[in-house]
Amino acid sequence: MNSFAPLVSVVQYVLMFIVLGAAIVTVSIGNLFRAAIFLAFTLLGVAGLYFFLHADFIAAMQILIYVGAIMTLVIFAVMLTGKMQDPLVAQSNRQKIPAFIILCGVSAFLIPTILKAPWRTLATPHATTAANLGRALMGEFVFPFEIVSLVLLVALIGAIATARSDE
Amino acid sequence: MMSINHFLIFTTLLFLIGLYGALSRRNMIGILMSIEIMLNAVNLNFIFFSRFLDVPAETAQVFAIFVIVLAAATAAVGLAIVLQIYRNQKTIYTDEIDLLKW
C-alpha cells in the first residue's frame, strides 16, 4: 500500500487547504448565516482529517456532536437573533487591523519555534480502536469521564434555565 | 506521509484564524463560532500527537473527546446566554452591551 501514500497525502493537503479557506471565510464573512455554513465545512474538513489520522471514532464524534448538534444550535441562534443579521451593519469591529498585525507577530514567533523544535516522532505511527478508547474512558479516565458527564448535565440544565423566557 | 511541521503550522494557522475571529467579530455568535474553530485546531493537535508522538494514543483521544464534550456544553450555555441577552438588550453586538460600563 506504500505506493498509495502520495495519493493520501495529496488528499490530506487538499483537505487542509479546504479547512483553512473555510475557516478564513467563517471569521471574515459579513453574513453570519453563511459563516455558519462555512463553519460546518470547516468542521467536516477537520472530521475528514481525523479519518486520515486513523482516529475514526473521534471523526464520527466530530460529525455527530459538532456538525449534528453544535452547528444546529448555532444556526438556531443565528435564526432567533435574525434581526441582528442586517448586512448593512458592520460585523467586525475597528480592531481588525491591529488584531491582524498582532496575530502576524504571534505567528512569526510560533512558526519558527515549530520549525526549530526537535520533534521525536515514532518510526511507525500508531493508532487505537474504539474498544481501547472505551476501556481508557471506563478505566484510567473514569473520574474525568464522570466529571465531564456531570458538567454536561449541569450545562444542559443551565442552558435550559438561562434560555427559557420569563413567565 | 505528510510533514509534521506542515501539519503543526496548519493547526497553528487554524488557531490564529479562530483567534482573529474572536478578536474582530462584533457578533457574539460569531465569537462563539471562532472559539469552536480554535478548539478544533487544538483537537487536531491532540490527535496528531496521539498518532505520531510517543504518547499513549488513548490518552490524547480521550482528551479530544473531553474537549468536544466541553465544547458542546460551552455552545449550549453560551448560546442560551446569547439568547437571553438578545431578549433583554435587543442586541448581541458586544460593543453595544455596556451595562456594566459606569
Added chain:
Amino acid sequence: MVDILKIALIPGLPLISFVVLTFFGRKLKRKSAWVAISASIGSCALSFCQILPVTSGATTHITFPWLVINQVPIEFGALIDPLAAMMLFVVTFVGSLIVIYSTGYMHDDPRFPKFFAYLSLFLFSMLGLVISPTLVQIYLFWELVGLSSYFLIGFWFEKYSAAQAGRKAFITNRIGDIGFFLGIMTFFYATKTVRFVDINPALAHTYAGSFAVGVASLLLFCGAIGKSAQFPLHVWLPDAMEGPTPVSALIHAATMVAAGIYLVARLFPLFQVFPDASQVVAIIGTITAFGAAFFALTQWDIKKVLAYSTISQLGFMVTALGVGGFSAGTFHLMTHAFFKALLFLGAGSVIHGSSVQDMREMGGLKKEMPVTFWTFVVATFAIAGFPPLAGFWSKDEILLAAFEHHHLVIFWTLALTTMMTSFYMFRLLFLTFFGAKRNKHHAHESPVSMTAPLIVLAFGSAVIGLPGSPLMHHWFQGFLSSGHHEEIHMNGFVVSISVASAAIGLALATWFYLIQPGLSKKLAEKNWLLYSASQHKLWFDEFYDATAIRAFKTSSKKLLDFDAAVVDGAVNQTGIQTVNMSRIKNWIDRYIVDGFVNFTGWFVSTVSGIGRLIQTGFIHNYLLFVLLGLLIILYAAL
C-alpha cells in the same frame, strides 16, 4: 381601702361615664343616656352609704400627700362632714333626677351623647368639689366646674347668644376666681394651712387680729361672689339661661351656684371673727337679694324670672351667713335646691311642651299640662314661703337670724324682698298657666321621663323643710352645727311678718294678673322710670359695657398696636437681618466652601475621565491587549 374606693367612686363613676361617652358616644348614640344615668344613680347610692354614718356623728377624712411647699404638705383626698354630706345628698339626688329628666328634654338633639358626657363631667367636678378637704383641691374642682358650666351653657354654640353667654359666664367667673386664688395664697401665706379641718373657731381666734387673714377672707368671698352670682358680678347668670333648661336647673339653680354658699359656709368660722368682713357679706347678700327680686318683677322670659329669683335666693343665703345664721343659710341652700330645680324643670317642661319661652305668649296651660302645673304650684308656694312647705321653714330662719342678730335694716329689706318674691312667682304662675291661651301652638304634656322627676321633686319640696322645722325639733340644724351650737327659738313676730309679706305678694299678684289684667300696664306707664329700671336690670350690663369692657377693649387695641409695631417690629427686623446674614453666608458657602468640594470632585472626575479611556468596556480590546502583552513577553524571553 374599700372605703377609699367607695369614696373615690362617688366622683369617679361620672368621670368614667364621661370618658366612656367621649370615646364611644358616637357608637352608643341613645344608649349613652343609660351610661350617664347609671353613673349618677351609682354615685348617688354610694353617697347615701357615706352620708348615713355621718348622721350618727362620724366624719370621714382621708388625705394623701400631694405637694410640699415650705415644709407644709398640701394634700388631696376627701372630707365628708355634715356640710359635705348635705351637699353630696343634694348634688347626687337632684343631679340624678335631672339626668333622667334630660333624656326626655334632649331627646331630639343631634349631640345627645355629648350632652351626657358634659353632664357627667360636671357631676364629677361638682362631687370632687364637695368632698374636697383643702382649699387647693376645691379651687381645682372649682375651675373644672366652671369649665363644664361653660361647655353646657354654650352647648348650643350654633346660637350666637349661647356662645356669647358661655363666654360671659366664664369671664365673669374668672374675675371672682382671681380673688379666690389670691385669697388662697394670702390665707396660706398667713396661716400655713389650707385644710378645712384647720379652719375652725380655735384657729379663727388665733388669727382674730390678723389683717392678712381678714383680707384673705374677703378675697375668698370674691370667689363666692363670682360663682354664686352676687352683686356686682351677678350679670352672667341670667345670660346663662341660654343653655339647655336641665343645665339651668342643675348648675345654675341647684348645685354650682350653691358652691359659693358652700365655700362661705366652709369658711364660716373665719367670718365670725371678722365682723367687718361678715358685715360686707351681709350687705352684699341683701343688695343682691333685693335687687334681683326687683329685676324679676318685670321680666317676661320665664327662665329670666327664675334666674333673677335664683340670684335673689342666693342673696338670702349669703345674707344669712353674713349675719351669722350658719344653719339658716345652709338649710335654705338645701330647700332652695329642691324647689328651684323643680321650678326650672317645670319651666323646661313648659318650654318643651309649648315651644315658647316668653310668658306673654303662654297662658292657659293648666289643662294641657296638669302634672307640670300642679308640681309648679307646689314649688311656687314653697319659694313664696307658705307654711308648711320647705321655703317657709328656711326663709323664716333667715329672717329670724337677721332679727336676732339685730340687723334691722336687713331684716325689713328681706321682708320686703319676700313679698316681692311672692309677687313675681305668682305673676309667673298666673301668666303661664291661667287665663286665656295667647298663642296658637298646641301644647302637650311632657313624657314620663320628665314628669317623674317633677313629681319626685315636688314631693321633696314639700317635705324637705320638715327636718329643719320645730316639728322635728330642728334636727337638721343640730346635725349641721355639730361644731358650733346655736339656739333657735321660734319668734312669733318674725313668723307673722314672713307669712304676711308672702300673703301680700300673693294678693297683689292675684289683683294685678287675675282680677284686673290691664292694671299692671297702667301702673308701669305711670311709674315708667321704676319700671324700666327693673326691666333693664338697672342698666348693669350697659354700665359694664360702657366702662369696664369698652376701656378694656380700647386698651387692648392700643396694646395690639404696640405689639404689632414695636414687639413684632423688633422680631421682624431680627428675622430680616438674619435672612440677610444668611444670604451672605449662603454665598460664601456656595462659592467658596462648595467650590472647594466641587473642584475636588471635578478634578478627580476629569483625571479619571482621562484614565478611564483605557477601560473601554469592550472585551475585545482587553483580549487584544492580553495578546499584545503575550507577544512582548515572548519576544523579550527570546
Added chain:
Amino acid sequence: MDQLFVNLKHSILIFAGNFLPEWAVILISILISVTAIAVFGPVTMMYLTLLERKFVGRIQNRFGPNRVGKWGLLQPLADGVKMLTKEDIVPKGADHFAHFLAPVAIVIPALLVFAVVPFGRNMVAVDLSIGILFFLALSSTTTIWIFVAAWASRNKFSLLGGLRSVAQMVSYEIPMVLSVVPVLMVVGSFSTVAIVEAQSGWNWFVLTPWGLIGFVLFFLTGVAEVNRTPFDLPEGESEIVAGFHTEYSGMKFALFYMAEFMNSFTISAIVSTVYLGGWQGPWLPGWLWLLIKSYALILVMMWFRGTLPRFRVDQLMGFAWKFLLPLALLNIFAAGVWLAFARPVNYLLSAIIVALALFILYFANRPDMPKKRVYRYAVE
C-alpha cells in the same frame, strides 16, 4: 451466484493489474465501488418513487402511473426529464448561495452512507471500524442542510418546516442511537460487516426480546429521521405547504426527493443489516436477501403512509422523549441482562424486563396518548 458482483470486480481489477501500476488499480477499485453506488442510489430512488405511487395507488384502490411504458415503468425517466427541464425558481431576497448549496449538499451524506451498507458477503464499499457510527453521524448532518434550505428560502412556511424538522430529528436521533447500543454491546464492534457476521445461522437479533424492541425502535426512529408519514410534520402539506422545500422546483426539488428516498432505502438496509441478519439467508444469494428485506421494510413504510394520519407536534415530541427514550434505555438494560446469563435463562429475564418496561411506560404515558377524535367544532 452469491459472489457474482464481487467476482466481477475482482476480474476487472486483475485484468487491469496486468498493464497498470498498483496505485492506478487501487484507484480503479475505488472508482468501481463509487460508480456502482452512484448508479445504484439514484436508480433505486427513481424506481422507489414509481413503487410508492403504484403501491399507495393499490392501497387507495386505483392503478397509479401506467401510461409511460409497460406498467408505467418508464414513468421515472419521464419525471426526470420533466424535472431537468423545469424552470429553476429562486425567491427574491433568498440567499442564493445557500439556496443552491442545500439540495446539493443534502445528497452527499445520503450517498456516503451507502459506503457502509453490506450488500452481500464481501460486498461492502468500505468496511469501516465505526460503520454504524458513520451511518448515524452522516444521517444526522442532513438536518443542517434542511435547515439551510429552510432559511435560504426566506419563506415563513419553509422556516417553520425547517424548525419542525430540526426539532424532530434531534429528538429522534437520541432513541435511534440508543436503540443500536444493545447490538453493539452484543457484537462488540461498530463494523456493519461484523454485525452481520454475528447473526449467521438464524441468530438474527430480532429474534431476541431486546432485539425485537430494538428493531421496532430503530425502524420507527428511522422512519422519523427520513420525515416519512406519520412523522412527516416538516413537510405536512395541509399545514405548512411543503415545509422546507416549498420554494424549490426543478432539479433542486428532485435532489431533495432523491435524498429522501435514498435515505429511506439506506435506513431499511441498515435496519435489515443490524436486526434482520443482513444478507444472511438460505437458498438465495446474499445480496438478493438484503434487497428483499430492505424492500419489505420500504413497503411497510409505504403501508404506513397509506394508512396512518399525521402526528400532532406535541404528540410527536412526547412520543420521542417520554416513550421511545426510556424504552431504549431499559432495552439496553435488558440486553445487558441477556448477556450476563446463560442461554435459556437470559431470554426469560430480558423478556420479563422488556414486558415490564412496556407495561409501565404504557400506563405512564396514558394521559398523553391521543384520544379518540371528537370533532367538537364540526358538530356545533
